[in-house]
Amino acid sequence: MxxxxxxxxxxxxxxxxxxxxxxxxxxxxxxxxxxxxxxxEPKVVEAQFPYNTEFDNYNIEIKKPKLVNHYILFDYTISTKDNSPIEEDDFHITGSPSFPDTAYFVSAHDILRKVENNKMRIVNVGIIVARKDYDKYVNNFDFLVSAREKGSSKNLFEEKRVDTTIKIDGVVYPDKENYKEIKKTFKLDGIDFEVLSIGDFDFGSCIPIFVGNISEEKGKEIENKYALRIEWENINAMYNLEKWVGFYEQVIKRYSNIDPSYDKNSQYDQFYMGKIFYNQKEVNKDNVKIYLRNKETNEEVRIS
Incomplete structure (x- = not known):
C-alpha cells in the first residue's frame, strides 16, 4: 500500500x-x-516613378522626387491632350509625403514654371524644416491638383477649375547626387546667415538659407537688401534672396523639439531660397564662385 x-x-x-x-x-x-x-523591419516597396496619368484635358508626368536633408524637389511635365496652348495659371500641383519618423514639413512652393506651346514644366520645393532622422526615407505621396477646366474662361472671376488628388504609394530614399550639405554660418553685417546646402539641377542651383531669432521686419529687410552673386569666367550675375517661409514662437517650439539645433527661445525664424538659373551645359559648376552680397554696400562673403 x-x-x-x-x-x-x-x-x-x-x-x-x-x-x-x-x-x-x-x-x-x-x-x-x-x-x-x-x-x-517593416516591408517597404519603392514608389514607381516617373508616374503618368490624365486629368481633364491634361497629361501629367510626375518625375521621381529628389529627397535631401532640408527639402524635397518635385518635377512635373504637364501637356494638353488636345495640343492646345497652355498658360502658367492653367495648372497647379503640389506634392507632400508621409514621414515614417517625426518631421515638420512645409508644402511645396514653385521655383520654376516654363511654358513651351502645349507643354509646361513645373518644379517646386517643399522644405523639411525639422526631422528626427534626416537620412531616412519618405513614403506615400499626395499630389494636390487644381486645373482650369477645358473650355473655361481665363477670366479670374469667371473661370471654372477642377481639383483632384493623385496618390502614389511606396518609398523614396534620399538622393545626394549633385547635392552638397553645407550647414555653415556666414556672418555679414552682424547677421548670421546659415547656408544649409547647395543642390545642382539641370536648370541651375537651389540654396536654402536660414536666419534665426530676428524680427519679421528684419526678415523683410534681408530679402530686399541681400542677394547671391555668381562669378564664372565672363559671367557675373545677381540673384535676389526670396523669403520662403517664416515662423513665430509657438511653431518654433514645436520644431525645435524635433531638431534641438534650433533655438527654442527664438522670436522669429526665416527661411530664404536662393535660386540660381544657368545652363549646366554652358557653365562648369565646379569653378563657379558664389557670394552672399549686400546690394547697398557691395560687402560680400563667399559661401561656395
Missing amino acids: KKRKRLFLSIIFFGTILNLLLIFLGLKVLVKRLEIKINE
Whole structure:
C-alpha cells in the first residue's frame, strides 16, 4: 500500500515538473517569435516613378522626387491632350509625403514654371524644416491638383477649375547626387546667415538659407537688401534672396523639439531660397564662385 502511494506521489511530482518544463519551453518559443517580429523591419516597396496619368484635358508626368536633408524637389511635365496652348495659371500641383519618423514639413512652393506651346514644366520645393532622422526615407505621396477646366474662361472671376488628388504609394530614399550639405554660418553685417546646402539641377542651383531669432521686419529687410552673386569666367550675375517661409514662437517650439539645433527661445525664424538659373551645359559648376552680397554696400562673403 505504501509503495503504491509513493509511486502515485512520484508520478504526480514528475508530471508537474514535466508540465512546468513544457510551459517554460513554450513561453521561450513565444518570446523568441515576438522578438523576431519586433526586430523585423517593416516591408517597404519603392514608389514607381516617373508616374503618368490624365486629368481633364491634361497629361501629367510626375518625375521621381529628389529627397535631401532640408527639402524635397518635385518635377512635373504637364501637356494638353488636345495640343492646345497652355498658360502658367492653367495648372497647379503640389506634392507632400508621409514621414515614417517625426518631421515638420512645409508644402511645396514653385521655383520654376516654363511654358513651351502645349507643354509646361513645373518644379517646386517643399522644405523639411525639422526631422528626427534626416537620412531616412519618405513614403506615400499626395499630389494636390487644381486645373482650369477645358473650355473655361481665363477670366479670374469667371473661370471654372477642377481639383483632384493623385496618390502614389511606396518609398523614396534620399538622393545626394549633385547635392552638397553645407550647414555653415556666414556672418555679414552682424547677421548670421546659415547656408544649409547647395543642390545642382539641370536648370541651375537651389540654396536654402536660414536666419534665426530676428524680427519679421528684419526678415523683410534681408530679402530686399541681400542677394547671391555668381562669378564664372565672363559671367557675373545677381540673384535676389526670396523669403520662403517664416515662423513665430509657438511653431518654433514645436520644431525645435524635433531638431534641438534650433533655438527654442527664438522670436522669429526665416527661411530664404536662393535660386540660381544657368545652363549646366554652358557653365562648369565646379569653378563657379558664389557670394552672399549686400546690394547697398557691395560687402560680400563667399559661401561656395
